[in-house]
Amino acid sequence: MKNQPDKKTTQSDGEQAILEAAESLFAQKGFDAVSMSAIARLANTSKPNIYHHFKNKNDLYLAVMKTAVQRSSALLDALEDTPGTFEQRLTGFSAGQLHNILDHKRSTQLILRETLSEDSPQGQEITRLVMGEVFNRLVEMVHQGQQSKEFRDDIDPTLAAFVIVSTNMFFFQASPAMQHIPEAEFIDDAATYSRGVMDVLVNGMLQRGDS
């Protein structure tokens, strides 16, 4: 008997190895730049065996994307709201999202690549699926914060949400490159970065009259 005679999708060891190899390579180089031979090599198997498990390259890519999207959704669902003021909730959520991103760089890279790729048919759907969820929760928080008079009500909640997502995503994308810019020490400490960004977003950069 198998270890997990779960459902139809039992997903043997070999298949899992192929999926992981493919995820890693697709995330690094993108669809076109990765060959089936390279995936087979990394998965310690043969090219025909990949075609035994997946009907073609695109099917494999779709399977990889699907698991990445599922993981991303699960991560977001598990990210419960910080209690407290809306400032605290927003800050907590943003920090949690950044933490998730950095904890699952391959999935994030993959999804981000697909989302930003333009000429992808399923790009739209993935955008709505993955970004949409994050987006809606942030928009809702800002909106509630406005209704409770904690936040200024002349701010576009979707814009505020977009800025938060932007800073997290671009931090993730740029952190390898920023390693070579000595002034940017914050790049090595995501928690500090997140705190700093949210401090600026919430309190602004301007000197206040009182302390």
Next chain:
Amino acid sequence: MKNQPDKKTTQSDGEQAILEAAESLFAQKGFDAVSMSAIARLANTSKPNIYHHFKNKNDLYLAVMKTAVQRSSALLDALEDTPGTFEQRLTGFSAGQLHNILDHKRSTQLILRETLSEDSPQGQEITRLVMGEVFNRLVEMVHQGQQSKEFRDDIDPTLAAFVIVSTNMFFFQASPAMQHIPEAEFIDDAATYSRGVMDVLVNGMLQRGDS
């Protein structure tokens, strides 16, 4: 006599057509996913003719990158500081940078791709060259704003600069994808977006005591 018997780099019509075709395709799909045949086709010439002007694919790519970086630098140099408070200078600079980006999408896409690509040898250099300049000017503005007591001095200037660059770059990257998310109307109006972002960054999201 030629039109422009300028320097050594006279750059004939054909060569220019090749460079433009290559820039367009490389920006859209990336190095690996673009074939020399496709470039030749788009440039209305033959593949061997490309090899007459450039010694190989990588050399062509480098030539394309070089012109893109030069254009980007020239654009930045031409972006003079807005006069006024540091808030106004920062806001003006950010809006100008975003305007430049959207006015030269192909170059920006190309440079951004290279900067964020990780396994690129010249990626570091381009990062320092292109991002570094923008970065330094922003950092300097924030720093001066702090010394003149206009900005809070407990903010990391490099972090503030990074946030401004992030929001501009991610806006550029995500705007095609955000087209399909109806709530995000701001995505169609870069000037409004820029104003909104800088308003939040400078003034914060919190409700103030006074008006």
Next chain:
DNA sequence: ATACTTACCGACCGTTCGGTCAGTTTACGA
């Protein structure tokens, strides 16, 4: 043992890749 399924592989297919070669056309100065 038999029969069937799943996992797997070496060898190969047609096509396209980056790149080359031999040769033709074009432009221009002498």
Next chain:
DNA sequence: TCGTAAACTGACCGAACGGTCGGTAAGTAT
């Protein structure tokens, strides 16, 4: 008008691409 150099091309190369073929090894139910 001629010579020469640059601009350009069709035909081709070995290698690598995505994908397929026939077949083997191992487990399992009968």
